[in-house]
Amino acid sequence: MITTPAMPKASKRRRKTRTSNVNHRPPVIASQLKVNEIGLTPGKEHLVCPDCSTWVPITGMLGTPKLVPHHTGRAKTAEPRRCTAGSNRPVTIDVEADALRTQLIEAVPTTASRRATKVLPKPKVKPAPATSQVKPAPISAEQVSRAFRQHQQQCLACKGEAKNRNGQTLPCPDGERLAVTVLRLLRQEPKRQAVREFFARERRRFDRQYAAAAPAKRASEWAAVQVSVSDADAARKLLPHGDRPADGPSLPEEPQDVEAFHRRQAELGRHARNGGPAEGAPVQPKCANCGTTELNFVRAAAAEWCQILRRTHCGRCAGRFPAWMRTQF
Known part of the structure; x- marks a missing residue:
């Protein structure tokens, strides 16, 4: 019985050794x-x-x-x-x-202060727009009136409860400013309403013009592509039924002469079984589609070459034709 020797490993370091050897290097x-x-x-x-x-x-x-x-x-x-x-x-x-x-x-x-802390991704905050890009929101008399009423409810000066040392009631500048703003907006409200109605009428007029011009625009766009569509339809009608596009040979759905086709297929199969080429076929097979050649018919048969419409095709080109058209060597 053959035993495999164990691989040597580093030994455990003992704390107390019994050797009196001392290394002569500097301590x-x-x-x-x-x-x-x-x-x-x-x-x-x-x-x-x-x-x-x-x-x-x-x-x-x-x-x-x-x-x-x-x-x-x-x-x-x-x-x-x-x-x-x-x-x-x-x-x-x-x-x-x-x-x-x-x-x-x-x-x-x-050491803990020098250790890198966990990097937390900062939230993506949209940058504030520039001063020239800020659009002031239009204020209305109703908004300012609401703010004025809230101020009156909270301000002691507006209620008349704030007085100085002489007992005189102190005025409220904020309430005065809000009151002036409310009066100004109420005075300008008819003019603002007329401007809003004018823009609304213009917008409705533009919408009616666009709706009226839409059919004419659609008709002009269709007339621009009608010529290309008509040419494509005419070219498609010229192709025979079942014909392929220009990137490959035509594929008839049914053979034109069924009897001649089967007779030719039987002749090709007989010559292939006898080990020789068919009548009129080259000694060295050559693909009629891509021009690839093979050494002999035995190697061509091993590579899945086929006879299709009396022409020899390699295995790659033969895969583009239906199964009923392919005849194996």
Whole structure:
């Protein structure tokens, strides 16, 4: 029985090693590492190996701290390459765990402020029109009268309840302005009504003119295209019944000479079964429509060539004809 050897994988990094080997490279200085590249939690000391950039436990904290032997890949993965430059490398712990934890806590808000926030799409607001494009809405005497009545109900000066130190009633400039506007609009209302009636009469007159001119305009438009329509109808009547457009050959719906047609089809089939070409046909078959040639009739039959109206057609051109007209080789 043949067994397949297991693929080697990176081993799990043990926190406590029993080897006394020490790497002779310069030690790793803890104070020179970034705050997020070292952790000094008691019993779980670890840092990022400067050579392979992987998290490695620190052993020998009570004696000579050093990095444990490790692989460059993650544990249990197919990367069993040993980090010879960083394994057993001494570590100099020149910072305290509490100070390191404080620095890490203080760096969290700073990091969060630098992190990009979620981009929210802004609502599409229609731009405001320019001052020259703003059209003032016409005001009517009824609207201003309604606003004047509401003002009188809310204004103390208009009610006569607002008085100065001498007991005199204070006037209301807003109420006076609204009253003047109401009187002006009431005085101009007959003239405005006459202008509105004039425009309404003109609009109705234009509508009657357009309605009266519509039949003549429609007749002139039809006369402009009548010549083209008549030419198209005449050209269509000249075509035989069942004829195709100019992009393909004519297709008669029924053969003109049924007996001659069946006799010719039987003759072509007999010559095709005997392996030779029909009488009057070329030795090398050639499509009568597109001019494509084939090496012999055997290859032509394999390519679905057919005889149609005593002419040879390739498989692509033969597909344009009805099935009753196609005779296989």
